[in-house]
Amino acid sequence: MNLSNLMSEKELIHPNERRYFCLVATISVLLYISLALSIVGLLIALSFIAVSLFLHALMISMIRSNAVRLSEAQFPEVYAKVKELCEQMGISRVPDVYVMESSGALNAFAARFFGRNMVVLYSEIFELIDRGGHDELAFVIAHELAHIKRNHISKSLFILPAMWIPGLAELYLRACEYTCDRYGAYYTNSEAGKNALTILAVGKQLYKRVNREAYVEQLREEKGFFVWLSEILSSHPPLPKRIAEIERFFAGEASKQRSFTKAALLVAGLFAGIVLIGAGGYYGWTTLSETTWFEEESEQQWASGEILPLVGAIIAGDEQEVRQLIEQDEDVNVIDDQGMTPLHWAAQDGNDAIATLLLQAGADIEAQDEYTGMTPLMMAAQAGQSDMVALLASKGAEVNAQDLDGMTALMYAAMNGHTETVKTLLDLGANPKKADHSGMTALMYAIQSGYRDTVALLRQHERGF
Numbered sequence: 001m002n003l004s005n006l007m008s009e010k011e012l013i014h015p016n017e018r019r020y021f022c023l024v025a026t027i028s029v030l031l032y033i034s035l036a037l038s039i040v041g042l043l044i045a046l047s048f049i050a051v052s053l054f055l056h057a058l059m060i061s062m063i064r065s066n067a068v069r070l071s072e073a074q075f076p077e078v079y080a081k082v083k084e085l086c087e088q089m090g091i092s093r094v095p096d097v098y099v100m101e102s103s104g105a106l107n108a109f110a111a112r113f114f115g116r117n118m119v120v121l122y123s124e125i126f127e128l129i130d131r132g133g134h135d136e137l138a139f140v141i142a143h144e145l146a147h148i149k150r151n152h153i154s155k156s157l158f159i160l161p162a163m164w165i166p167g168l169a170e171l172y173l174r175a176c177e178y179t180c181d182r183y184g185a186y187y188t189n190s191e192a193g194k195n196a197l198t199i200l201a202v203g204k205q206l207y208k209r210v211n212r213e214a215y216v217e218q219l220r221e222e223k224g225f226f227v228w229l230s231e232i233l234s235s236h237p238p239l240p241k242r243i244a245e246i247e248r249f250f251a252g253e254a255s256k257q258r259s260f261t262k263a264a265l266l267v268a269g270l271f272a273g274i275v276l277i278g279a280g281g282y283y284g285w286t287t288l289s290e291t292t293w294f295e296e297e298s299e300q301q302w303a304s305g306e307i308l309p310l311v312g313a314i315i316a317g318d319e320q321e322v323r324q325l326i327e328q329d330e331d332v333n334v335i336d337d338q339g340m341t342p343l344h345w346a347a348q349d350g351n352d353a354i355a356t357l358l359l360q361a362g363a364d365i366e367a368q369d370e371y372t373g374m375t376p377l378m379m380a381a382q383a384g385q386s387d388m389v390a391l392l393a394s395k396g397a398e399v400n401a402q403d404l405d406g407m408t409a410l411m412y413a414a415m416n417g418h419t420e421t422v423k424t425l426l427d428l429g430a431n432p433k434k435a436d437h438s439g440m441t442a443l444m445y446a447i448q449s450g451y452r453d454t455v456a457l458l459r460q461h462e463r464g465f
Contacts, residue, residue, distance in 0.1 A: 012183050014178040016171070063118075067120065078141075082145075095116075100123060106200050121140065131204055135192035136199060141184075142184040144180070150183075173235040174234070174235065185250065190247070190250040194246055212243060219238055315345060333367060342363065377401070378407070384420070386418075399429055414454050
């Protein structure tokens with residue numbers, strides 16, 4: 001990383017992302033309501049959604065059956081980088097990453113289908129590994145992983161009705177791209193980010209010869225109605241703007257946005273929404289008001305971008321400080337900007353003493369991580385903390401609980417090769433036959449990850465029972 005680790009991930013989120021999501025989500029809800037008032041309109045909307053999902057399924061199936069999937073046996077150095085980035089970004093389940101032939105196109109994208117995330121890299125950009133562009137490729141991968149981290153894919157499906165209004169949903173989508181550029185540059189470096197975006201503009205052979213300052217200035221000179229229109233109808237900001245935005249952000253400067261463009265589009269979007277929903281307008285504005293209140297409350301909670309005192313004490317392993325903070329009525333179930341509670345952190349660290357203090361103070365043993373739905377026991381299993389798994393189970397933790405993707409603690413332990421933890425979970429009654437939303441079991445994850453000792457243990461357990 002090229003910035004201090006003290007930077008909160010909330011600072012990486014472009015300020016327009018949340019506010020535009022509130023706007024497009026509200027208008028989408030209003031449109032859903034207006035369509036529901038008409039049987040014909042509802043049937044048309046459902047038909048559009050069904051056709052979209054069907055075509056999406058065909059595309060994903062084509063990729064899975066033809067593209068090359070990264071693994072420890074297939075481009076292992078890049079696969080290791082993907083796993084490293086996922087660990088740094090707090091993505092507990094490494095998505096499938098595919099490389100597909102692109103007929104010269106430079107692109108990459110993230111997708112999600114039936115609860116499973118994936119990243120697709122076009123071969124033209126993947127060939128950077130043979131041109132010394134490892135950091136640039138890492139930026140592209142981190143950018144796509146950020147879409148998964150921020151749950152942009154599922155949100156885009158939810159706001160589908162807003163996409164029927166030209167230029168409205170694109171406001172949100174462009175803000176998401178700025179956010180992912182920040183994530184990509186933060187978890188690699190800003191120079192790699194600017195290089196990668198320049199490669200998208202001119203190719204991986206000529207990008208080193210491009211004068212980036214002149215390229216950024218070029219956009220300022222290109223003016224006119226159609227230049228403006230092409231931008232507001234696009235889901236991605238112009239490449240020079242993205243390069244300039246990375247430069248400004250990592251130089252500590254505020255983002256410079258064209259306020260008249262935003263204001264005009266906001267008014268147009270709101271007007272279109274009001275016309276379409278008619279009598280449902282009041283309900284929609286009530287929804288917007290409530291959503292805005294929630295966002296403001298969340299911003300206040302994390303305004304400082306600093307590590308919460310109780311979490312900081314747990315990370316430092318300071319049992320005495322944890323005890324004092326609990327006595328001072330610190331909230332033991334507070335959720336930090338990583339979406340985790342103090343008990344999640346203690347469980348990952350395997351600190352039995354601190355975990356016991358938190359449980360005695362009323363910590364929720366089944367608290368779910370906001371991003372993944374993982375419980376403290378799952379995080380302990382993922383980290384290979386066998387003693388912590390046993391402790392939490394003895395305090396009543398459900399060993400067969402499932403997260404948002406249907407994953408269990410046994411699956412997390414198996415996919416990471418923590419054989420001792422797998423044994424502990426099996427002894428505690430973990431069900432090895434339980435499958436996640438994609439149909440994978442703990443044994444299948446162990447086989448896929450190549451941990452033979454874990455595979456042998458799970459097979460022995462199945463034969464024994």
